[in-house]
Amino acid sequence: MTEIIRINAESPEVEKLRVAADIIRAGGLVAFPTETVYGLGADATDAAAAKKIYAAKGRPSDNPLIIHIAAPEDAERYAHTCELYYSLARAFMPGPITVILPKKDTIPDSVTGGLDSVAVRCPSHPIASALISAAGVAIAAPSANLSGSPSPTEAQHVIADLSGRVDMIIDGGECDIGLESTIVKIDGDSLTLLRPGAVTYDALLCVCENVSIAPAVTEQLGENERPLSPGMKYRHYAPKAPLILLDGNDADIIAYMKRAQKTENCAIICYDEDANELSADRLITIGAKNDLNAQANALFGALRKVNSFDADVIYAHLPPKEGIGLALYNRMIRAAAHTIKKV
Numbered sequence: 051m052t053e054i055i056r057i058n059a060e061s062p063e064v065e066k067l068r069v070a071a072d073i074i075r076a077g078g079l080v081a082f083p084t085e086t087v088y089g090l091g092a093d094a095t096d097a098a099a100a101k102k103i104y105a106a107k108g109r110p111s112d113n114p115l116i117i118h119i120a121a122p123e124d125a126e127r128y129a130h131t132c133e134l135y136y137s138l139a140r141a142f143m144p145g146p147i148t149v150i151l152p153k154k155d156t157i158p159d160s161v162t163g164g165l166d167s168v169a170v171r172c173p174s175h176p177i178a179s180a181l182i183s184a185a186g187v188a189i190a191a192p193s194a195n196l197s198g199s200p201s202p203t204e205a206q207h208v209i210a211d212l213s214g215r216v217d218m219i220i221d222g223g224e225c226d227i228g229l230e231s232t233i234v235k236i237d238g239d240s241l242t243l244l245r246p247g248a249v250t251y252d253a254l255l256c257v258c259e260n261v262s263i264a265p266a267v268t269e270q271l272g273e274n275e276r277p278l279s280p281g282m283k284y285r286h287y288a289p290k291a292p293l294i295l296l297d298g299n300d301a302d303i304i305a306y307m308k309r310a311q312k313t314e315n316c317a318i319i320c321y322d323e324d325a326n327e328l329s330a331d332r333l334i335t336i337g338a339k340n341d342l343n344a345q346a347n348a349l350f351g352a353l354r355k356v357n358s359f360d361a362d363v364i365y366a367h368l369p370p371k372e373g374i375g376l377a378l379y380n381r382m383i384r385a386a387a388h389t390i391k392k393v
């Protein structure tokens with residue numbers, strides 16, 4: 051049985067949070083909103099509770115979980131921090147950034163997929179923050195979707211995927227950002243960007259001079275190559291029909307989409323301003339061309355909705371790699387299994 055409760059995102063009701071926190075402390079599973087996407091939470095120090103997360107999601111056990119803390123300094127209980135961690139914390143926490151640090155023994159191996167590092171994040175969403183404080187312990191939480199499907203950005207997505215598989219789902223409305231957190235790994239005084247998110251590459255450069263981008267962020271890895279972040283190797287976000295990303299100038303892309311609508315059983319994901327040139331049949335708009343934040347916010351919902359169209363193929367624009375565009379690019383090339391068509 052899954053209990054679904056609505057909590058006010060602006061001022062979370064203390065009583066309701068207490069019930070949710072009790073479930074976490076008792077080793078249960080609670081899905082909750084964050085500013086990025088919904089998370090599926092369990093006590094991060096409880097190996098058995100962490101295993102339940104993997105079972106509920108159907109997640110491979112070598113794909114480690116992110117632990118969520120209420121304040122940056124709470125990382126001390128679970129990880130070995132450093133000066134650069136606190137520089138990142140001052141700049142971006144609470145907020146959409148996850149930092150990989152050497153782990154302490156308080157975090158069981160089942161949470162980190164056997165790695166000796168742990169991913170730490172301090173979310174800014176009032177419900178997430180209050181829930182972690184009320185639980186009094188770090189909350190391990192991957193995205194609250196079935197493994198392989200797009201991350202949930204509203205409670206309905208979580209209910210569709212996890213109803214009957216978790217103890218509680220907190221409905222706190224829509225997530226602000228809509229893409230998962232930026233993940234960075236600290237190595238001495240340099241950073242490696244493992245997953246792009248709302249904290250952009252340029253923003254990281256303001257805190258640290260040496261930031262490199264992991265190859266798996268933009269490129270397809272070879273069969274036997276191991277990504278720095280285990281999650282990067284899994285098929286992700288993929289809609290039922292193949293997604294093809296169109297690369298070229300806007301006029302050529304629109305012409306291609308128009309032709310495809312006449313000759314193929316296709317669905318289209320496009321910018322708002324494209325809509326009046328195209329047929330409205332099986333068309334999803336994800337925001338204005340220049341509004342990358344709106345597109346980030348709408349992408350995962352669009353990838354879920356497009357499945358209801360029963361198309362043979364889906365076309366969308368290849369996003370730019372600038373700013374939060376890099377995060378969109380990273381999610382979309384994975385949803386498309388790296389299929390890019392020049393037009």
Ligand code: AMP
Pocket residue numbers: 113114115116150162165167168169191192193230233244278279280281282
């Ligand atoms: P999710 O919580 O579903 O958004 O996925 C968490 C992501 O964080 C996955 O891509 C993991 O591979 C990555 N991750 C978690 N812990 C670590 C770690 N210790 N080292 C590298 N990547 C990690």
Ligand code: MG
Pocket residue numbers: 192193201
């Ligand atoms: Mg995920």
